[in-house]
Amino acid sequence: MSLIPCSTCRKRGAEKLCQVTWAWNPRPGERMAYRQRLCPSCFIQRVLPLDKPFDPADELRCPSCGISTEHEMFPVYATSFIPGSGKYALELPLCGDCATNIRAAATENGELLADREPESRGQAPRSTPQETAWNRLGIVPRE
Ligand SMILES: [Zn+2]
Numbered sequence: 520m521s522l523i524p525c526s527t528c529r530k531r532g533a534e535k536l537c538q539v540t541w542a543w544n545p546r547p548g549e550r551m552a553y554r555q556r557l558c559p560s561c562f563i564q565r566v567l568p569l570d571k572p573f574d575p576a577d578e579l580r581c582p583s584c585g586i587s588t589e590h591e592m593f594p595v596y597a598t599s600f601i602p603g604s605g606k607y608a609l610e611l612p613l614c615g616d617c618a619t620n621i622r623a624a625a626t627e628n629g630e631l632l633a634d635r636e637p638e639s640r641g642q643a644p645r646s647t648p649q650e651t652a653w654n655r656l657g658i659v660p661r662e
């Protein structure tokens with residue numbers, strides 16, 4: 520069991536929580552980052568839908584609503600550490616409205632991180648692999 524509740528549903532589940540760091544630049548040269556701990560079902564609802572296939576030939580599109588963000592985007596970087604799987608990093612070229620919503624959601628029970636804190640800190644030591652809800656997601660680590 521996890522002693523820490525999920526940041527968004529506030530439940531303590533049987534599964535280890537995934538650590539997600541949401542980062543963005545409110546102004547050039549400034550970085551804002553919040554860390555949440557999500558259970559598998561909140562991860563599936565909040566992070567996985569943003570992982571849209573990216574076609575290098577197409578223009579950039581908001582991964583949340585699909586409009587073109589080629590000329591104006593508000594990027595958010597979501598870096599997750601999946602128990603038993605590893606790092607799963609997404610770069611999200613969001614539109615203004617979706618960036619506002621996603622940044623607000625990231626602060627929900629999120630821990631405000633000091634500027635430029637190394638992202639690997641706090642990563643749980645690897646334990647013996649076992650079948651968990653995280654393994655079943657089949658997430659391939661990505662830098
Ligand atoms: Zn949850």
Ligand SMILES: [Zn+2]
Pocket residue numbers: 581582583584585586613614615616617618
């Ligand atoms: Zn959007």
